[in-house]
Amino acid sequence: MSQATPSSAASTQAEINYQKTIASPKSAATQGSGSGQVAAKAKKPGTARKLVGGALLALGIAYLATRKKNKPSPEAATLDELLYFVNDRIEGYKRAVAESHDAELRGYYKQLVSQSQQFATDLNTHLTREGGEREDSTTLKGKLYRAWMDAQAAVTGRDEKTILGANIFGEEWALKAYKEALADQTLTGTVRQAVERQYTLSQKTYDRLKKLAENEA
Numbered sequence: 001m002s003q004a005t006p007s008s009a010a011s012t013q014a015e016i017n018y019q020k021t022i023a024s025p026k027s028a029a030t031q032g033s034g035s036g037q038v039a040a041k042a043k044k045p046g047t048a049r050k051l052v053g054g055a056l057l058a059l060g061i062a063y064l065a066t067r068k069k070n071k072p073s074p075e076a077a078t079l080d081e082l083l084y085f086v087n088d089r090i091e092g093y094k095r096a097v098a099e100s101h102d103a104e105l106r107g108y109y110k111q112l113v114s115q116s117q118q119f120a121t122d123l124n125t126h127l128t129r130e131g132g133e134r135e136d137s138t139t140l141k142g143k144l145y146r147a148w149m150d151a152q153a154a155v156t157g158r159d160e161k162t163i164l165g166a167n168i169f170g171e172e173w174a175l176k177a178y179k180e181a182l183a184d185q186t187l188t189g190t191v192r193q194a195v196e197r198q199y200t201l202s203q204k205t206y207d208r209l210k211k212l213a214e215n216e217a
Contacts, residue, residue, distance in 0.1 A: 074186040076132035082195070083123050083135040085177035088142035089202075090116040092170040095146065099158045105212070109167075112205060119198050126191045142173075164213040171206040178202060 072080070093116060096109040124134045149158075149166060178199035181187060187195055 072132040073130045075191060076127055076130035078181050078184060078186045079123050079127040080132055080135050082177055082181045083120060084137060084139045085174050086116060086120045086123060087136060087138045089170060089174045090120065091138055091142065091146065092167060096163050096167055100160060100163055102160050105160060115201065122194055126194065161213065161216040164209060164216060168206065168209045168213060171202060171209060174202050175206060
């Protein structure tokens with residue numbers, strides 16, 4: 001049985017090293033390909049995050065745009081404030097209808113209830129067009145005043161002169177609210193014309209109520 005000589009052993013080792021040298025580029029390429037795949041996979045979550053972030057940003061912009069669009073204008077804020085006093089006017093004349101025993105005066109108060117309700121309808125129409133919400137509330141001061149009148153009526157009763165006096169006070173209150181609404185310059189165009197028309201009618205009502213009160217004196 002023959003044994004390998006040192007030269008043959010070295011030759012064999014050289015062949016092995018040569019084979020490794022030939023194989024190494026392929027192996028490196030394979031390793032590089034694997035690294036590229038891992039890198040590509042690593043990039044995918046980043047891309048997904050960008051897509052989700054972009055979608056959320058778009059939704060946020062759309063939401064802010066909607067809020068800006070639906071935000072009531074300064075004109076709407078003025079109308080909303082004025083409506084509190086117009087609604088007080090409605091309640092005041094409803095009370096007069098319920099308490100008056102004079103058929104002619106009761107008929108007049110009913111007309112003023114209808115007029116005031118039309119005022120409120122017109123103002124609410126303009127208000128909703130300007131981005132506000134319909135306003136049906138009355139002022140806190142009006143609520144307290146009516147409660148005080150109820151307490152007074154329970155003790156002293158309500159004659160026609162007293163009822164007229166309460167109506168005159170309420171009309172003065174409404175006129176002041178109209179003046180303030182027109183003075184702040186937020187109302188323009190057809191809205192301002194509507195408020196000016198209501199103010200004029202309220203002034204005429206005030207003048208007539210004063211004459212009626214003088215006749216009751």
